Amino acid sequence: MPRFAFKIEYNGRPFSGWQRQTDHPSVQGAFESALARLDQTAPLVSAAGRTDAGVHAFGQVAHADMASDWDPFRLSEALNFHLKPAPIAVIGCAKVADDWHARFSAIERNYIYRLINRRAPLVHEAGLAWRVQRPLDLAAMRDGAAYLIGTHDFTTFRSTNCQAKSPLKTLDQITITEAANRCGPEITIAVRARSFLHNQVRSIVGTLEQVGSGNRMPVDVKAALESRDRAACGPVAPPDGLYLSRVRYDPEIFS
Amino acid sequence: MPRFAFKIEYNGRPFSGWQRQTDHPSVQGAFESALARLDQTAPLVSAAGRTDAGVHAFGQVAHADMASDWDPFRLSEALNFHLKPAPIAVIGCAKVADDWHARFSAIERNYIYRLINRRAPLVHEAGLAWRVQRPLDLAAMRDGAAYLIGTHDFTTFRSTNCQAKSPLKTLDQITITEAANRCGPEITIAVRARSFLHNQVRSIVGTLEQVGSGNRMPVDVKAALESRDRAACGPVAPPDGLYLSRVRYDPEIFS
Numbered sequence: 001m002p003r004f005a006f007k008i009e010y011n012g013r014p015f016s017g018w019q020r021q022t023d024h025p026s027v028q029g030a031f032e033s034a035l036a037r038l039d040q041t042a043p044l045v046s047a048a049g050r051t052d053a054g055v056h057a058f059g060q061v062a063h064a065d066m067a068s069d070w071d072p073f074r075l076s077e078a079l080n081f082h083l084k085p086a087p088i089a090v091i092g093c094a095k096v097a098d099d100w101h102a103r104f105s106a107i108e109r110n111y112i113y114r115l116i117n118r119r120a121p122l123v124h125e126a127g128l129a130w131r132v133q134r135p136l137d138l139a140a141m142r143d144g145a146a147y148l149i150g151t152h153d154f155t156t157f158r159s160t161n162c163q164a165k166s167p168l169k170t171l172d173q174i175t176i177t178e179a180a181n182r183c184g185p186e187i188t189i190a191v192r193a194r195s196f197l198h199n200q201v202r203s204i205v206g207t208l209e210q211v212g213s214g215n216r217m218p219v220d221v222k223a224a225l226e227s228r229d230r231a232a233c234g235p236v237a238p239p240d241g242l243y244l245s246r247v248r249y250d251p252e253i254f255s
Numbered sequence: 256m257p258r259f260a261f262k263i264e265y266n267g268r269p270f271s272g273w274q275r276q277t278d279h280p281s282v283q284g285a286f287e288s289a290l291a292r293l294d295q296t297a298p299l300v301s302a303a304g305r306t307d308a309g310v311h312a313f314g315q316v317a318h319a320d321m322a323s324d325w326d327p328f329r330l331s332e333a334l335n336f337h338l339k340p341a342p343i344a345v346i347g348c349a350k351v352a353d354d355w356h357a358r359f360s361a362i363e364r365n366y367i368y369r370l371i372n373r374r375a376p377l378v379h380e381a382g383l384a385w386r387v388q389r390p391l392d393l394a395a396m397r398d399g400a401a402y403l404i405g406t407h408d409f410t411t412f413r414s415t416n417c418q419a420k421s422p423l424k425t426l427d428q429i430t431i432t433e434a435a436n437r438c439g440p441e442i443t444i445a446v447r448a449r450s451f452l453h454n455q456v457r458s459i460v461g462t463l464e465q466v467g468s469g470n471r472m473p474v475d476v477k478a479a480l481e482s483r484d485r486a487a488c489g490p491v492a493p494p495d496g497l498y499l500s501r502v503r504y505d506p507e508i509f510s
Contacts, residue, residue: 009378058437089375120344123264
């Protein structure tokens with residue numbers, strides 16, 4: 001059975017997360033329902049990252065084994081037709097080797113986290129970014145973030161529900177940029193690693209927001225990391241601002 | 256009674272438009288309900304532009320007469336509290352003279368129209384932009400738009416329901432720009448005039464999209480304008496991409 005890889009965009013708001021659940025709408029459930037409309041073997045999908053409830057994606061990657069040898073473009077068009085009106089779209093599709101795996105073949109994951117700095121509630125970006133009312137000091141946030149780069153025990157920044165065997169991860173990059181958005185100044189925190197622990201990005205963002213707003217000093221991030229104590233973490237940032245933006249493979253599957 | 260001006264942002268999707276209606280949710284209705292929670296005289300609001308169903312705003316301006324002499328910042332905070340969970344936010348508030356009028360004192364209105372050029376349905380921008388699947392030739396669109404600048408009889412580009420006495424309007428500027436959006440190339444058409452006819456912007460955008468996709472030549476826009484015939488207009492562009500972005504006054508009310 002030919003294996004296909006899909007690059008998927010979704011708005012996480014109406015979903016309980018990527019993972020299929022019995023009683024709640026999930027991205028995986030919606031995607032598998034669309035696949036079942038095209039293929040009576042009802043293919044199952046595996047994703048590179050199991051995003052939490054309310055978390056979005058610009059570039060989730062998943063794979064499935066299909067009964068027929070579809071043309072990838074026609075397959076993506078048919079899936080987009082059957083996915084409507086769910087806020088999920090296939091933005092890339094490719095045939096891959098039988099042993100290629102969206103999760104295990106991934107060599108790098110990229111997330112972005114969007115914060116909008118303004119007083120008024122968000123309107124156009126509601127659910128799509130974290131509104132932070134206090135002005136943020138980006139230089140302080142960057143100084144704090146620098147302590148997290150490299151290989152560390154990230155116990156402080158992982159959910160107590162995290163199922164990873166080891167708290168050891170290598171964070172390759174954290175980039176914090178600001179741009180003018182029509183709704184106010186938008187701060188983007190982009191992170192890059194081979195893989196992440198559960199809630200790692202939102203835990204880091206919540207802690208860096210405290211640094212930016214002056215509740216912590218940049219060096220406090222170092223102390224929090226070294227404490228290996230979940231209690232030393234800032235409040236976990238809301239899912240609204242988090243997007244799985246890119247998953248990389250070698251060789252690349254999508255241009 | 257002191258008069259206050261409000262700068263308002265809203266997502267037009269859940270509303271039948273700005274204007275209050277008996278049986279349908281409207282932005283004006285939601286705004287007046289919030290005002291009534293603060294002021295038992297139940298102040299009415301007048302807006303600079305009566306946007307249609309599904310049309311958004313970054314910078315609508317409206318005014319109301321309040322029974323009390325509010326501090327503008329506290330008034331905007333109280334209104335934002337009572338507007339929840341409607342996708343409407345007050346992003347500016349100022350006390351103005353008794354004869355100042357959001358509609359009649361306006362000297363210029365700015366709209367933007369957002370198109371996203373891509374094959375897949377929109378996800379994050381669903382309802383917030385017009386997805387155009389065919390690639391667009393921006394140079395051709397700019398050439399076509401140039402014929403519309405200046406004072407013309409815009410009968411071709413006005414709704415048959417338009418209530419303005421004269422079809423004569425002066426279009427000061429149309430700027431067409433492209434920028435990379437995470438979801439695909441985004442084309443923004445920004446227009447500026449003292450005032451607009453009903454459906455004028457969406458009629459112009461629908462016609463320019465036909466030029467961009469090669470269905471019309473740029474010079475056909477000139478012929479359509481000169482025909483003063485509604486039938487010569489392209490399909491009216493959907494409301495999703497349209498935003499009232501700025502209203503200007505002399506002197507300015509909001510920074």
